Amino acid sequence: MNTSSYPMMPFTRLGQFAIARLRRMGRYALFFLQSFVRIFSWPLPVARILQQTYFIGMKSVSIICLTAVFTGMVLGLQGYYTLVKFGSEGVLGAAVALSLIREMGPVLTAIMLIGRAGSAMAAELGIMRISEQIDALETMDIDPLRFLVSPKLGAALISMPLLTAIFDVVGIIGGYLTGVLLLGINSGIYFARIQSSVEMADVTGGFVKSLVFAVVIVTVCCFKGFNTHEGSEYGAKGVSVSTTSAVVIASVLVLVTDYILTSLLL
Amino acid sequence: MKTPFIQFAGVTKAFNGHTVLQGIDLEIYQGEITTIIGKSGGGKSVLLKHIMGLLRPDAGRIVIDGQPLGQLKGRARRRLRRRFSYMFQDSALFDSMTVFENIALPIQERGRMKADEIEARVHARMRELDLGPIDNEYPSQLSGGMKKRVALARALVTDPEVVLFDEPTTGLDPVRKNSVHAMIAEYQQKLGFTAVLISHEIPDVFYFSQRIAMLHEGRIIFTGTPNDLQCLSDPVVHEFIQGFENPNGDSPEPVRQGSWESTFNAEMARMQHHKVSFALVVLTIENLAEILGQEDADAPGVAQRFADRIRAQLRVTDTCSLAGPNMVLLLLPFTNLSQAKMVCAKLGRTLNGQEIAGIQSCQEACMAISAGVAEVQGNGHPERTLAQALERKEIFYQFSVC
Incomplete structure (x- = not known):
């Protein structure tokens, strides 16, 4: 090897790393676009979307409700003891509702969905990849993206706003439990403040976030599972690594995306 | 002169710097059973996956029915792929689907048949392969032999022109091995498809293959009829087909007095x-x-x-x-x-x-x-x-x- 190239090695490596990352991002973008377009390809995969909606949406309702009620209760407690210092405990309803509708509802719903459905998606596709089931689909001339990923994406786009709405409503009820029933704020004031302070833009913003999070969760988790064979580990360990990294990356991306969207929507 | 249906010309494939196929030249003819033999890990499955388009060669070209595979795009590629079927080494059945759903999937997804026609076709294949009333069972509930037969039923349900078998008898007992081989031979004769088979089952494959290709160290070192192969004096071929490695040139085991x-x-x-x-x-x-x-x-x-x-x-x-x-x-x-x-x-x-x-x-x-x-x-x-x-x-x- 020519020794004069030694000083260049760190830069070469950095360049190679950057190119590899960019290439992977490009593949990820194509993965998302192709999966999205295939939701609308004829014949529409309605049955599979409904199946996935049941799995992603319906089966997540109980965990979303549980998370939401405690989140609302904590917001009610914290909010009350902060606001009471300024004699403004009357605006507790508005504080709880705006926190939930604008931020906590979409973000926590997304995080819960990553744990419940995203990890399952990554593991399912990972196992299908290592057991050659995805290859089998290709040999049968069945598009694996259309068959496996598009229904999940379609289902998440339907389920996420609905789950977020459920989270918001149950969270507001949680705030009511602590604020009104436990700490004695007037029930009428609690709801009147919510009505007067929450605007349609807040609700729309929350739903926009939930739609973007749905895309992030499904594409990241499916992409990691779908490409399990390209990782450094093989077999069952490969599946566990891709599932873990899918959950971590999706969670971080949800928070990053939340910041970007909040900046744009405010 | 017979025109090959599938032709490999100088096909090379490497994974992470390790060359698996080195300039493969191979011809596969229509209506024949061609068996690819060779040591484990020698690239036989890689070769088969190239035919299906699951892998692309680094160099060389593959021509199928006169059409260069590398140049086919979109619908033309899909049309060609629909003429093929593939039976995987580990069956690759869908765990979350029942036996019926597994077998029906390829024809269901093509969307050209009504539900009752699909049901009739699937049940016909299941009967032919002695699968019995296991429509609603899941692959995890089946034995290895049953899984192979379900995979075979799925591979044949579309009436393909070409069926690629990747070690269809791995893990089966001798009786089941014979029956799977017999099924392949019988169906090939009945339906007239072109079969490309990877197998280690020597001498069984000599009974039903019209052509044998031997892959050794990334190269095809022999193609011809089973008889030609047996008459070949190449020591590598002899070592392989007689089932022992002979690095020191030792004599084979003496003939035994036996049953x-x-x-x-x-x-x-x-x-x-x-x-x-x-x-x-x-x-x-x-x-x-x-x-x-x-x-x-x-x-x-x-x-x-x-x-x-x-x-x-x-x-x-x-x-x-x-x-x-x-x-x-x-x-x-x-x-x-x-x-x-x-x-x-x-x-x-x-x-x-x-x-x-x-x-x-x-x-x-x-x-x-x-x-x-x-x-x-x-x-x-x-x-x-x-x-x-x-x-x-x-x-x-x-x-x-x-």
């Missing part, structure tokens, strides 16, 4: 599966006592050497066993009476009596070897067939020791 009846019965089972006849040949040294009377003769080694020399002249599919102190039995698959007699004549020309007898010096003796031949068709019984062969016994070889 020839069990070999006979195994051959009978194969014959019934593959619908081929076979011949039983009894070779007897008629005057062994006289030969042993010679002072220089290596008494215990004569029969052993006799059997070993004979086996060296036989095909891989032929079996040879010692049936007594002066008797050797040969089972010759795919062989009728006249062909068996030709084998005996060839043996007569090539045997060296002096070497068999182990005699160094010149003696006044004459070794006489007789051959009795019987052809087995239908329901053959070992003892009856042997008696039949002994009845027809005649001296086919005599040699004077001096």
